[in-house]
Amino acid sequence: MSSDSPSKKQCRVAVLISGSGTNLQALIDAAARDDADFTLSAVISNKPEAYGLTRATEAGIPAAVVDHRDFPNRDTFDRALIEEIDRHNPDLVVLAGFMRILTPEFVRHYSGRLLNIHPSLLPKYQGLHTHQRALEAGDSEHGVTVHFVTEELDGGPAIVQAVVPIEAGDTAEQLAKRVQVQEHVIYPLAVSWFARGRLRMVEDRSELDGELLPRCGKQLAAAD
Missing domain, CATH: 3.40.50.170 (Formyl transferase, N-terminal domain)
Structure with a gap:
């Protein structure tokens, strides 16, 4: 076949x-x-x-x-x-x-077919310089979010997040590199969900397999 x-x-x-x-x-x-x-x-x-x-x-x-x-x-x-x-x-x-x-x-x-990826655990740190802002805030974890795009900058319904632990002595550059590894995992995943008809935007929420996701989307631990 x-x-x-x-x-x-x-x-x-x-x-x-x-x-x-x-x-x-x-x-x-x-x-x-x-x-x-x-x-x-x-x-x-x-x-x-x-x-x-x-x-x-x-x-x-x-x-x-x-x-x-x-x-x-x-x-x-x-x-x-x-x-x-x-x-x-x-x-x-x-x-x-x-x-x-x-x-x-x-x-x-x-609308409903426009995705973005943002290097933070939204709604934290909308906009720029997210890695430095997470470090300055003393956060224990950081990460990346794929979300539907709406008229609010970085404010559309979250689909999936990868959570990345912040390690002692991290610089913004080191943290950015580890976050980027996870970007390359979850973005194709979200696109595949949409392609299979599993994912859609319902008003101000993301729905996966017929169930509304949490406001933060589906959270995944960082994959090695």
Whole structure:
């Protein structure tokens, strides 16, 4: 029986990036597995120099640039970005280090099918410099959250979190590296849940397998 059955890889995923694309690479690797249930239909960057575009090209994924510097404001940029994304007909849009604040129009257009990953245990430490803020607060644990995107910055319904212990003497850089390892585990996991029809957004909550998840999402201990 053929392993490339047409029933596989039905969920089309567009990935938005701004930089090197390490989470993109984790998704590329996951999509390349024989048992993958999603395919990457496009990688789009707001920066033409982003290394993630090279990763996409090498993996045979259509890559495009919509440079925010070519537009007079966020509204016109986001409309152009929507147009480019929709050309690839994705079922899901994934933000993977996409360093732009999105307009309400953009978020509403993809409501319920727009995911982001944030390096903290949301709702803690929305915004930037999360690792340093966790250390300065004297926290015993830190981590990363995958969530649906809503109009509130880093405030959409949490889907899954990986909890990373903070070790004595940790620097922000050391902590960031350990958190990033977990990013590469839970982002493909959340995308796979969505691709299989197991995950959806219900009002202000995430639902997995027909059950509402806790406000913090499904919590996982850090995987080695």
